[in-house]
Amino acid sequence: MFPTYDVVVVGAGHAGCEAAVAAANMGSKVMLATMNMQTIAQMSCNPAMGGVAKGQIVREIDALGGYSAIVTDHSAVQFRMLNRSKGPAMWSPRAQSDRMMFAAKWREMLEAHPGIDFWQEMVTGLIVKDGRVQGVRTGIGLEIPARAVVLTNGTFLNGIIHIGEKQFGGGRAGERAAKGITEQLLELGFESGRMKTGTPPRIDGRSLDYSKMEVQAGDENPSKFSYTDTPVLERQLPCHITYTNTEVHEVLKTGFDRSPMFNGRIRGLGPRYCPSIEDKIDRFADRDRHQLFVEPEGWNTCEIYVNGFSSSLPEDVQYQALRKVAGFENMKMFRPGYAIEYDFFPPTQLKANLETRLVENLFFAGQINGTTGYEEAASQGLMAGINAHLKLQEEEPFVLKRSEAYIGVLIDDLINKGTKEPYRMFTSRAEYRILLRQDNADIRLTPLVHRLGMRGMDQRMAVVATKNEDVEQITKLISQFSVTPDQLNGFLTHHNSAPL
Template sequence: MDNNFDVIVVGAGHAGIEAAFASSRLGLKTALFTIYLDKIALMSCNPSIGGPGKSNLVTEIGVLGAQMSKTIDENNLQLKNLNHTKGLAARITRAQADKEKYRLSMREKLEMQENLSVIQGTITDLLIENKKVYGIKDELGMTYYAKAVILCTGTFLDAYYIIGDVKYKSGRAGEKSSVDLPKSLKENGIEFDRYQTATPPRIDKKSIDFSNLQKLESDTDPRFFSYETVNNNYKGRPTYLTYTTKKTIEVAKELLKYSPIVTGIVGTKGPRHCPSLDRKVLNFPDKYDHQIFLEEESEYNDEIYVNGFTTAMPAFAQEKMLHTIKGLENAKILRYGYAIEYDYIPSYQLKHTMESKVIEGLYTAGTINGTSGYEEAATQGFIAGVNAARKIQGKKEIVIDRSEAYIGVLIDDIINKSTPEPYRVLPSRAEYRLSLRQDNTFLRLLEISDEIGIMPKEVISYFRKVKLEIDEEIKRLKSIKIYPTNETNEKLSKIKENAAMTSPNTAYEFLARQEINYDNLHEFIEVKELDKLTKEQVEINAKYDAFIKREEKQIENYKKLENMLIPDNFDYSSVTGLSNIAKSGLSYVKPQNIGQASRISGVTYNDIALLIAILNK
């Protein structure tokens, strides 16, 4: 076997597979290592993809050439359009994946990918010389060489499995913990911290009483994650909603003394946005009706994911609490919930390209960087794979701005902002979220996608054609006048009772009316046969025109700070008036511009004003 590669990726979770796809599709000889081949792309917690912020990430990397968006479109049990009542600009997608079909599909695509070798092995050591990585070593003593190494090790570094008072070395789903690799990283100057995560029990579908539970159907006309997906006959499976009861909370309070959180067996921070049932009872002791969603994991088995019932309490406690929930009185647990405690590498040690500041040629992506979520992991993995490949090829690396995509928000946040729990992307983290909608991703990232070069040229050409159509149609509608005639108002009142117009509008302004869409605009003017994407974008731009323009102005001002560059050798310690916290953060991060400097934890507005004054001199 040839042990020489351009890029080596360690870990075949959602970060690792996207990193491997990206570098191999860009023509580099790539190796992907995983502890077990059968666990490639495993969804070890909730088998779902999408939701607020996350849905945008999946579509964004899909437009750039990543695999996740297409694979989840092909292998899901349910697709839901969320926030559709909040207006066109707020819509997002959530998919309940078929976890077995998803991982098998990903493995098949990996094994068929040109330039890519998938290898089972546990990596124990990095080969580093003069602070530059040049390969890896596995537990069998085999050595593999590469120009870049991407670590996507998830929750495996020095990991412990915890349930009740039981705690032992293990990664997720009973896989072995990676003990030697973190030692190697620490010896080479990488700093570590620890987080924990947990998962709920899985129960037998046949043991559930669905008769009095609320049935939640899949959408019949969902928004897919990939623009390349066409499925007009989509049919999904339902999920079911139930609630905890007063009895559940009483039993939980009685058994809290066995919780690893209470006993101190788990002492590290976990994801705040999906707290365990133990944590809910501790934080909200008077609330009893917590939502519980019963979600299928695959059409190949009868396992049901109990969403909202995360816990690592002992087995007997999990059963006793579960049986107090409506519909689950006789539920049979197939797999008990558990927690994993693991090492991660705080991301202030990264460049925006995902390359380590400490070791040249070393990239890290996914949960190892202190994030949570399959979508966040896949995003980091894809960007790391692209940039490792481009650096080797001597091309300019790709850095996506936070005003351009949620990708930029995610990477910029984890590098510059410290969080007390695993980072999760959220719309509230994006200052320009109206501009970063899921529906306009192909417009925002068209040029970057073309520059990366993974997306097929015919798809790029199609996007360019639609973009031109949008611009031309908006221009045409702005040139047409609609007047408040009796005929116009009669037509309006038929669409919506008492609707009327009192002054002339352009057709573009008229389209902004709540009761008007592009399909009924033909009642008033001549319309064109347009692509579905074109119609949607024209309508959204008309309805949100004032808000979009206001945000564009904010982005313009933000760009001024991003364009105010800071010299690489800038000496922050010599600046009189900077706080010690600011000096420390700025000296470590070495921001490239004032915009980045303003987002570093501990840097105040006064610090930024002082820096701007010095740079202006």
């Protein structure tokens, strides 16, 4: 029924989508297997891409031929350049996305690629012979032969969803957990662990009083993520900011005895830098309020994402507490927040090219490696897809150095240090961060994938060559002049740059 594919990618989240297009653009014949083709590239948590350090990663993905930046530009509802008060090396792009447009654009681009086939079904096992992967096995017993496999299972491996004292199997709200893969990998000698993440309630925006909140508008002159000719954002939706209060905290505390976080039912560690609202109240008891970002889910929906209110407390406690928040007095809830616990595999079991040490031609990318975040997952998928193709061609692995990219820092940290909690990228993790700017990712990285022979990079290289020439001319011009700090500092301060 199936030909032998060069690469089978299991899972069509951010890592899986990038892995599929990367391998296909390198020249491999790819099968993308997903449990549900209607949830390809689903933004499972917040409807946004980028942020501090994460925005640099998205631009690096674009410079390396990935599609995440292109999709983000086509689906953005707001754009902001963060860290403007710091030097340009720390500036970080962030876009609020239309959740449905984001997924639709990703699927459109995937389906437009002649090198990618699709199969909708749960993959329950691997075909492994003599220490080498030779394909995957599906839930109804079909075998899809492949020379290499990339696992990008996200939160689906034996996923358990927690809402208060309720718990049930699932990889995401309304979707089944994936069974079989963890068990087989353990039999093959892999080590596994459990991690936890969470998501906030979704709210009916028509029920909110925005006059009681602060407006957070996008940039007056919005930029974009991709170095390609993507559309400029001409109109934007505002976000809003509100705060919890002591009354909210007291209501939340009434549910602590029923919280899976506090009664021991959740064993996995959650992301330290994205804690649940109950965790924030417990750990920072001296704080009388916490900031909440009220984020629109898209152009054509009233659904609201309450960033900062991730919770696994009982749904009635979430509801009562939110109604004590300014602007939420008449709030209507679409669905409660929840926590999800899932299997991961310590990434020290991987080589630098994201291939497993135990099984040849088997690659891991995304949350299966213990990371958190769309951007971290997408970048790993991209690198795994490229390296799966290179391995089949018996070519040298494509490994980025820590001095070359945030992606290089990410993968180096994972395979050498490992992680016991969901790993998130920060600028502070990169010792070469002054060089790894969001505006020079194309100069740094596009020549590298162009040399690898990735499809569609000739035009990008021409743009990079022109940019390099312009930089050289400007550098030559300004080297002919000298100024004192007093002459220049007024200009630098006016443009939010650090004075000399």
